Amino acid sequence: METVPHYPVPTNPTDTLIVNADYATVIAEYDEPREKNGAHQSEAQLEKRLIEVLISQGYEYLPIHTQEDLLTNLRTQIELLNTRDNEPLALSDDEWKRLLTDHIAKPSEGRAEKTHRVQKESRIAFERDNGTTRNITLLDRRNPNNNRLQVINQYSVQGSDGTHPLMNRYDVTILVNGLPMVHIELKKRGVSIKEAFQQIDRYQKESFWAGLGLYEYVQLFVISNGSQTKYYSNTVRNAQVAKYGNAQERNIKAGTESFEFTSYWADAQNHRITDLIPFARTFLAKRTILNIITRYCVLNTEGTLLVMRPYQIVATERIINRVLIANNDRRRIGTRQGGGFIWHTTGSGKTLTSFKTAQLLAETDLVEKVLFVVDRKDLDYQTMKEYDAFEKGAANSNSSTRILNAQLSDPSKRIIITTIHKLNSLIKSETNHPAYSQRVAIIFDECHRSQFGDMHRAITKRFTKYSIFGFTGTPIFDANSTGALGATTESLFGERLHEYTVVNAIGDGNVLPFRIEYNNVSAQYRDVEGKTRDEDEQTRELLNSDDRIRTIADYILTNYAKKTNQGSGYNYKGTQRRGFNSILATSSIEAARKYYTQFAHLQAERIASHEIREDSALKIAIIYSKPGAAQQGFMSEENFDTDDLNDEDWQLLSDAVGDYNAMFGTSFSLEGNSFENYYKDVSQRMKNRELDLLIVVNMFLTGFDSKTVNTLWVDKNLRMHGLMQAYSRTNRILNAVKPYGNIVCFRDLEENTNEALGLFGDKNAASTALIEPYSQIYAEYTQKATELLESFPIGATGLALSSEGQKAEFVQTLGEVLDLHNKLMMFDEYDEQAQLIDDYTLQDYTGTYQDVRAEVAEAHIILEDPDEFAASTDEEVSEAQKTVEAFEQLVFEIDLVKHQEVNVDYILELVARLHGAEDGEERDTIRRSINRAVHANPELRPSEDIIQGYVEEVVKNPDVYTDTAEGLIRYASGIRENEEQELIKTEKLNPEKTKLFMDRAFETGEFKTTGTDFPKILPKIRRFGATKSAYARTKKRVEKATRGLYERFRPFLGR
Incomplete structure (x- = not known):
């Protein structure tokens, strides 16, 4: 007889919402003993x-x-x-x-x-x-x-x-x-x-x-x-x-x-x-x-x-349950007993949880309105953008108190997103609004600074039938409570309904751990960088000195590629990206201005000295507005009003927006709504990895989510809530190439970091939230790299792997080395001397890795393709089974193989060296380097013969191919045209539509078979009846062939 968790069936089978705790979707606690099974089940x-x-x-x-x-x-x-x-x-x-x-x-x-x-x-x-x-x-x-x-x-x-x-x-x-x-x-x-x-x-x-x-x-x-x-x-x-x-x-x-x-x-x-x-x-x-x-x-x-994840479902149902209980016990309405707060760590998906909560509350008529309240205008935009992404039109935002007033009066506007300032203004100007007596749920998101004041009292006094809830990743406890009220999150919202801390999230792999380094750029600034406050004039002058800021800016430019992993290649939202991007948090507008100016000077110097190409200079933007007063441990508020800036601050920002316009072909300014639109554009370009570095004071350090941001440069004293919020901009999960959020501090924040982790995690949070120190990871790397080099030496004829077991061991060992190598890449100490496996050897290893992966693929085809199976001998089938069995416990870490720094630019550098090669032996060496690099890279492998053919053309006709980059595009375009025509002929495709479809794929960097464009290239086959399966097979075959064509030529012709 099975022991099954208790899920009572409700007496009303058509109950439209599970709200009773006994019917919870997520079981309260599972403590059944684990079944005993054989080790080899x-x-x-x-x-x-x-x-x-x-x-x-x-x-x-x-x-x-x-x-x-x-x-x-x-x-x-x-x-x-x-x-x-x-x-x-x-x-x-x-x-x-x-x-x-x-x-x-x-x-x-x-x-x-x-x-x-x-x-x-x-x-x-x-x-x-x-x-x-x-x-x-x-x-x-x-x-x-x-x-x-x-x-x-x-x-x-x-x-x-x-x-x-x-x-x-x-x-x-x-x-x-x-x-x-x-x-x-x-x-x-x-x-x-x-x-x-x-x-x-x-x-x-x-x-x-x-x-x-x-x-x-x-x-x-x-x-x-x-x-x-x-x-x-x-x-x-x-x-x-x-x-x-x-x-x-x-x-x-x-x-x-x-x-x-x-x-x-x-x-x-x-x-x-x-x-x-x-x-x-x-x-x-x-x-x-x-x-x-x-x-x-x-x-x-x-x-x-x-x-949704289990903790998100629990939070949603507990809020809904709280509203239902208050509806059944009217004494709870308009009190803290009718509400509560959700403590879910930053980055764990609070916006999705709040959206689903608001949606279900609105759909079930438990309340007449759901107000989602944020504390800053920029977060109002971020939340509305996310809500619109979940479901267009599900929520309503407002740019003025007048619009908020109208939305509250409109019964069809069930979910409203607003700022606490607009809501407070409405309360002051409208003393008898009908909504004040309606049954409402008010959900506050991270409204700490504003909530700890008169606004909270005014809102809860004016609305008489509310249930009030708070979502926070960093609650206020007695230990970090500040201000005249001395209030905590619980004293304002009611009891804690659910918690999911940074320790839980990192343990589950829902956010990344942090790697934190404390970088003192010069001994003369060590004392001031260790101060927890920089309020006195002398300290500010030292911290904002031109010499110090120039030194830090130079360090950032020098180490940007390493910290943001520019050697890595990955596909994000259909477009090939290299590396991640970053945010620089500064202590003041003055410091932000100086950083922007120094970056401009330093990059200009590097371009003039040919240290970098102009087109490879970092794309840098800056944004700020005049901040309000800040409570200890919190970010001060910023808005989109630039009128309060002094002349110097206004002029630098205006010039920077002009630089941005030149960089991206936009036309923003500081006038009217244009600055707010600039903010929105910066936000989108950060998310799309189009900007490399964003300089901020407080904006973007809370509420901004981007999976492509991996590094936060910190020249700012952070504590408690503000520290955790800022650090968490970096730790959104993306792929295997992004192993942690990278925090580079130019202030001594170690004590503040440990204090914040202890408060918002637990006493052992640092061991979970922070990755191991360099010495520990490097020791593991040394052991595994030595094991790889000794067990699998590369001889004159390459790497010899004689058995399936040896191949499997090689794949396992190299995968571990690549993983450790990836983690070490962003450490300053991990330089060329520290790498135990040189680039050429690593390329040989990854090339063999790819060969083994191809063998495993062939083995699967023999076993799963009926025709291949029938055509194979008993011995071939037996060998295929052995191969599959040998690798069934292994995973090919292809993301980490792709991460190795080999791309078309690297290949072109080698090709360019052919021009200066003095003899045949040197040319042969360069050829081998090119072949090795291409063979090792899964992105370039489909194009191996194109690159090899181009190399031979350059050797034969060096005068024709003086511009190797332009020459490669010409050469690849000719081959593409021939192969495209052959495919059109073989599959009887529409020639004009096929060329248009492929051109668009290369231009956008995105191969899309959804929509109406792809079906137009197909031969005319009936889509229903007995021929439906024939249509599906043809579509699948053509999709694979055109995708193969795209992948083959994308390195040269795509974005």
């Missing part, structure tokens, strides 16, 4: 045990293995779900065929459209045979418990990778009303769950689209090896480069993420539930999984499906 045993648990929880098991059986069951489930007056819907065969072809499995629709149907429009207006219209529901979002859950396993489908037909067999799938909506991929204990992640990624490319494409309805994926289990949404997998095959298999789409964005499930105490069986008993409990699919997913405007 197989994948089949895991699958069997999982299905047993699901059956015990009320799932119906079905022995469905083919599309025909899946469709038969789907029809039955749709008819049952759409029962009226106890009579199931009865569709005729013709109606079912039309429902399937025109709606559920429309040939022109893919995953994006199907996800939109599940999340936004799960009801279809369907015309019956008799001409009447019937609403047919695919998923009952309003009443989740009306949906029926079934489980199937070993479903088989034949797909294709664009070249070979492939037979895929899926592990376990959960059907919701007959549609596959949760897919579970298992690996035996001891095998990395990244293998399951990568397998799902391959399924998406090879077969989810096959047949009628019903597996494109999957919303959530679960990956597990028995002891480690994680979940993620259906858009996470798209950004991951396929680990089997080459870079041509890339499928990049804007807004999607990689393995780093998978999540752990947990109980309400933040205890991770990682073992598969406890995970199944909680996350896959019927009520929980249905709530997650129907209520706790957000399909944003970029088409990215965001699935």
Whole structure:
């Protein structure tokens, strides 16, 4: 008999919202003992045990293995779900065929459209045979418990990778009303769950689209090896480069993420539930999984499906529950007992939590209005931008008190975002607004400075039927309470409803740890840099001296590439990026001005001395306004009003905005709303990695989220709340190449840092939040690098790997070395002398690494492609099985291989050296260097023959190719034209549309097959009936071929 967590069924089965604690989506605390399993529990045993648990929880098991059986069951489930007056819907065969072809499995629709149907429009207006219209529901979002859950396993489908037909067999799938909506991929204990992640990624490319494409309805994926289990949404997998095959298999789409964005499930105490069986008993409990699919997913405007994490769901439900309790006990309305605060660390997704909370409160009529209040105008913009990204038009912002007044009077404006200043102004000017007596929920986001004053009292006095809540990543406790009120977060909002600290977030991998260095640029400034305040005139003069600021600016320019990892290449939002960007936090407008001026002078000097090229100078911007008074430990407030600036401050900022306009072709100024628009543009360019360095005083140090920011340069005394907020600008997760947030302090903030981490984490927070010191990481690197060099020496003929076991050991060891090398790259101490493996040797190693990866890919094809399997000898099949088994516990760290600093510029430098080569031996050496570098880089490998051909052309005709960069573009363009024409001829594509499509891909740096452009290039094939599968195969084949063409020529012709 299974022990299952207590999830009581409500007496009202059509209850529209889970609010009672007994019905919580996330179990309060899971303390069931872990099942004892054999150490070598197989994948089949895991699958069997999982299905047993699901059956015990009320799932119906079905022995469905083919599309025909899946469709038969789907029809039955749709008819049952759409029962009226106890009579199931009865569709005729013709109606079912039309429902399937025109709606559920429309040939022109893919995953994006199907996800939109599940999340936004799960009801279809369907015309019956008799001409009447019937609403047919695919998923009952309003009443989740009306949906029926079934489980199937070993479903088989034949797909294709664009070249070979492939037979895929899926592990376990959960059907919701007959549609596959949760897919579970298992690996035996001891095998990395990244293998399951990568397998799902391959399924998406090879077969989810096959047949009628019903597996494109999957919303959530679960990956597990028995002891480690994680979940993620259906858009996470798209950004991951396929680990089997080459870079041509890339499928990049804007807004999607990689393995780093998978999540752990947990109980309400933040205890991770990682073992598969406890995970199944909680996350896959019927009520929980249905709530997650129907209520706790957000399909944003970029088409990215965001699935909420357990702590976000707990916070949402506890706020809603608090409102409901107050509605049932009217004495709590308008008091602290009717509210509370959520302590979720900065970077953990508070805005998504607040959005979903506001949305559910508004949808369920528990309140008439939801006010989301921020304390600064710039945060008002940031929040509105994020809310609009979640759902366009879901919330309403306001640029004036007059607009806020109108929104509060309009019943259709259910969610309103405003600043505390506008709300306070309204309260002063409007003493009898109707909204004051309405039932409202007021949610404050990080309103510490303003909230600790008269505004808080005025707001709570004027509104009489409020429930008030606070979201904060850095609460005010007695230990850090300041000001006349001496107030704490709890004294203002009520009790703590949930907490998720920086220690929890880093432990779960939801934010990155920090690497902090305290850099004293000159001994003469050591004493003043150690002062916790810089208020006296003498201290300010020393800290803002031209000599000190020039020295620091010079250090930043010299070390920028190292700290921001400019050697790394990665794809972000469909565009290739190199390295990350950074923010410089200064203590005052005077200091900010001086930094901007010094950077301009130093870069001009470096360009004049040919130390750097003009086009490689850092793109630097600056922004500030006159700050208000600051409480200790908090950022002072800034707004978009530049009229209060003195002449010197105004002029420098105006000139800097002019420099920005010249840099980006914009036309901003300090007049009217133009400065606010400048702020918005700077924000977007920081997020898109178009700016390298942003100089600020306080702006952008709170509330600004950018995954591409990895470094904060600090010349400013920070404490408590302000310190944690500023540091947290750097620690958003992105990919394997960004291992931590990089904090470079030019003040002695060590004591302040430890104090803040202790307050907002726990007494041991520093050991979790800060990465290991250089000496510890370097010792590990030394051990692993020595092991690699001794175990796998590179001889005159290269690296010899004789067995599968030796290859697997090599892959494992090199992966560990690359990971440690990546962590060390941003340390000042890690210079060329400290690197134990020189660049040439590392390129040889990574080239072999790529060769082994290709062998593993071939082994998978032999085992999974029916034609290849049939054509292979028994010995070849046996060898393929050995290869797959040898590598099943390993993951190819391709992101770290790509990170090595080899790009087209590097190759062109080597090609340019051919011109000056004095003899054949020197030319041969350069050739070998080029071949080695290209072979080692997964981005350039598809273009290997192009580069080699170009090298030979340069050697034969040096006078023709004096400009090697322009020559490479010419040479590559000629080959591209030939290959493009051959592809058009072979696949019978539309010539004009194909050329236009490919030109646009190269111009934008983004290969997009969604939308209407890509289908226009395809040959004319009917999209329905018996030829649908032929159309799907052709589309897949052409997509792979054109994507391959794009990847092959993108290094030379793309953005």
